[in-house]
Amino acid sequence: xxxxxxxxxxxxxxxxxxxxxxxxxxxxxxxxxxxxxxxxxxxxxxxxxxxxxxxxxxxxxxxxxxxxxxxxxxxxxxxxxxxxxxxxxxxxxxxxxxxxxxxxxxxxxxxxxxxxxxxxxxxxxxxxxxxxxxxxxxxxxxxxxxxxxxxxxxxxxxxxxxxxxxxxxxxxxxxxxxxxxxxxxxxxxxxxxxxxxxxxxxxxxxxxxxxxxxxxxxxxxxxxxxxxxxxxxxxxxxxxxxxxxxxxxxxxxxxxxxxxxxxxxxxxxxxxxxxxxxxxxxxxxxxxxxxxxxxxxxxxxxxxxxxxxxxxxxxxxxxxxxxxxxxxxxxx
Amino acid sequence: xxxxxxxxxxxxxxxxxxxxxxxxxxxxxxxxxxxxxxxxxxxxxxxxxxxxxxxxxxxxxxxxxxxxxxxxxxxxxxxxxxxxxxxxxxxxxxxxxxxxxxxxxxxxxxxxxxxxxxxxxxxxxxxxxxxxxxxxxxxxxxxxxxxxxxxxxxxxxxxxxxxxxxxxxxxxxxxxxxxxxxxxxxxxxxxxxxxxxxxxxxxxxxxxxxxxxxxxxxxxxxxxxxxxxxxxxxxxxxxxxxxxxxxxxxxxxxxxxxxxxxxxxxxxxxxxxxxxxxxxxxxxxxxxxxxxxxxxxxxxxxxxxxxxxxxxxxxxxxxxxxxxxxxxxxxxxxxxxxxxxxxxxxxxxxx
Ligand SMILES: Nc1ncnc2c1ncn2[C@@H]1O[C@H](COP(=O)(O)OP(=O)(O)OP(=O)(O)O)[C@@H](O)[C@H]1O
Ligand SMILES: Nc1ncnc2c1ncn2[C@@H]1O[C@H](COP(=O)(O)OP(=O)(O)O)[C@@H](O)[C@H]1O
Ligand code: SF4
Ligand code: SF4
Ligand SMILES: [Mg+2]
Ligand SMILES: [Mg+2]
Numbered sequence: 001x002x003x004x005x006x007x008x009x010x011x012x013x014x015x016x017x018x019x020x021x022x023x024x025x026x027x028x029x030x031x032x033x034x035x036x037x038x039x040x041x042x043x044x045x046x047x048x049x050x051x052x053x054x055x056x057x058x059x060x061x062x063x064x065x066x067x068x069x070x071x072x073x074x075x076x077x078x079x080x081x082x083x084x085x086x087x088x089x090x091x092x093x094x095x096x097x098x099x100x101x102x103x104x105x106x107x108x109x110x111x112x113x114x115x116x117x118x119x120x121x122x123x124x125x126x127x128x129x130x131x132x133x134x135x136x137x138x139x140x141x142x143x144x145x146x147x148x149x150x151x152x153x154x155x156x157x158x159x160x161x162x163x164x165x166x167x168x169x170x171x172x173x174x175x176x177x178x179x180x181x182x183x184x185x186x187x188x189x190x191x192x193x194x195x196x197x198x199x200x201x202x203x204x205x206x207x208x209x210x211x212x213x214x215x216x217x218x219x220x221x222x223x224x225x226x227x228x229x230x231x232x233x234x235x236x237x238x239x240x241x242x243x244x245x246x247x248x249x250x251x252x253x254x255x256x257x258x259x260x261x262x263x264x265x266x267x268x269x270x271x272x273x274x275x276x277x278x279x280x281x282x283x284x285x286x287x288x289x290x291x292x293x294x295x296x297x298x299x300x301x302x303x304x305x306x307x308x309x310x311x312x313x314x315x316x317x318x319x320x321x322x323x324x325x326x327x328x329x330x331x332x
Numbered sequence: 333x334x335x336x337x338x339x340x341x342x343x344x345x346x347x348x349x350x351x352x353x354x355x356x357x358x359x360x361x362x363x364x365x366x367x368x369x370x371x372x373x374x375x376x377x378x379x380x381x382x383x384x385x386x387x388x389x390x391x392x393x394x395x396x397x398x399x400x401x402x403x404x405x406x407x408x409x410x411x412x413x414x415x416x417x418x419x420x421x422x423x424x425x426x427x428x429x430x431x432x433x434x435x436x437x438x439x440x441x442x443x444x445x446x447x448x449x450x451x452x453x454x455x456x457x458x459x460x461x462x463x464x465x466x467x468x469x470x471x472x473x474x475x476x477x478x479x480x481x482x483x484x485x486x487x488x489x490x491x492x493x494x495x496x497x498x499x500x501x502x503x504x505x506x507x508x509x510x511x512x513x514x515x516x517x518x519x520x521x522x523x524x525x526x527x528x529x530x531x532x533x534x535x536x537x538x539x540x541x542x543x544x545x546x547x548x549x550x551x552x553x554x555x556x557x558x559x560x561x562x563x564x565x566x567x568x569x570x571x572x573x574x575x576x577x578x579x580x581x582x583x584x585x586x587x588x589x590x591x592x593x594x595x596x597x598x599x600x601x602x603x604x605x606x607x608x609x610x611x612x613x614x615x616x617x618x619x620x621x622x623x624x625x626x627x628x629x630x631x632x633x634x635x636x637x638x639x640x641x642x643x644x645x646x647x648x649x650x651x652x653x654x655x656x657x658x659x660x661x662x663x664x665x666x667x668x669x670x671x672x673x674x675x676x677x678x679x680x681x682x683x
Contacts (some may be wrong), residue, residue, distance in 0.1 A: 084391035
């Protein structure tokens, strides 16, 4: 396989607060390959957005990367100066957030926002930058793009605005796009249009995408691989079909089982009792152990590392080389 | 004037007792005109937004009816009219045999209000942060004067808390001490406090994580069985609808385009919009990685298309569709408002 485009190792994000240090992301590792869509899923507060923000260098102070390293195309990017980081961010990593209005300036025309971004990062003339702007707007599906350059964000619908944000992220041909809940605020029909667009861009330009969402249906249709976060930690990572249909980690198993589907109507939905612990009350050992139907002594005492079980990996003692499930699987 | 002639006619065959709420030609219009002065000075016109435009629906007792549709199609407005937060612009809202739209006195509505309660999407915004949970849950009991002895009220609150899966002692805590799912349980306990027959749930799980959503959906089902409740559930999530609903109404731009029993709707959807919705929703168990998304967006409700409101996006639209508004016609499989269905030119459904 090719070298990873993005490689994150043992990432920890801390928020120093008056009541002590909160660890929002705790020892997370994953890779993204060129042209690949990595889904990042988990419940609210699991650390999805903070992981994305750390990669792109947009952690809100006092949040900071406290440990680990992040490499993009072999270059270490977690220790860059603000100036160097700004270059990488604009040129090599694009961002798309849930609310398109946070990424757009209401006072500037769409055309001005695009051409400024393009000219900051690419050696193009004003006229060439405008051509490029028209080209990307067309590519993201804005009809008659040349006529829309002079429009302001408020003149566009929600779905159109999100297309413009994607155009902004895309206009300098970045290697990686970080999309944090890009379709959550949109209607299903628009959501499908936006995810289809992201997939097409990956295919045609080899752009990699880190797709952060809590919507497993979107992940199942869009992602190549999935990382499941729980309590700031990586519970499981693997190919989408394996994670959805043959999950290793008991949390992933519970998560997949409790999601309703349009294909059947069970008398009851499977339930995981309780809810995800808050950062101030993270249980010792495995963060999932108070809710885990398979928990045993070791789980409350020791935190499980990530165990490899190709094609996936899971942070669960059941999958330790001598663990119960690992033994079962070896025997079968 | 009533459009849904077929479905709108009273169903003589069906037992009156079986229907808890009956909507007939129900509309809710909002005046969103520019201020009078700019109308006079700049010649701007008066503008009316038809959030709900001629809806006919029967909500059977003891069952769950759901309304689905994309943002802005009028689901929440129907809900608000139903629980008398809004007065209908035209049409009838018949609750347990009484036309509530015609009751003018606030007092006359009170006994009906006690029997219908609403649960909202955001369990935090809907709970007073300065009140202890016990006071929040007791509020409907006091407001409707159902009990006046403090000990009896405290006993009832404890019972309600346990019924929704919380502890009696939680009455002394404040909303911020609870997780989102627990707060939604508190909202449900409060809604049940006045022993309603009818619960209107507007996106009850949209703000919750999926693992917590499953708990709340199971709880709503259990409560329905135990207490014989009638639900109207509003959601944009078709998988949630599949789990919770017995009957489903699909809305588009303020109108109902199809009503059918849940099993029928998913097995044989007929309205082209219902079909597109079902085809568009990504499903965890049967992902379609080469999905061709539905084109276009929902048009502005201020300026809806003529004729069938869906004709601008409909793959089956014919010349007539831009001209005549299709009526909601009832038949053995439900009710559907579409010329193509009526003309028998609807393709077979195969998902
Ligand atoms: N008080 C109001 N004044 C003016 N317009 C309103 C009012 N309430 C709702 N509307 C409009 O009526 C239409 C229907 O709104 P409604 O809230 O019922 O939609 P909905 O189907 O519940 O959508 P969502 O899924 O976004 O909650 C929308 O166009 C909305 O902007
Ligand atoms: N400024 C902050 N100070 C303290 N904790 C924070 C701050 N911002 C985020 N967090 C915490 O970090 C955790 C992870 O947050 P986030 O990455 O936004 O979760 P997700 O995107 O998965 O919902 C949460 O528990 C959140 O409360
Ligand atoms: S480590 Fe133990 S508690 Fe954690 S998920 Fe695995 S079995 Fe459950
Ligand atoms: S009436 Fe015409 S436009 Fe409307 S849904 Fe039916 S075929 Fe499509
Ligand atoms: Mg987030
Ligand atoms: Mg609504």
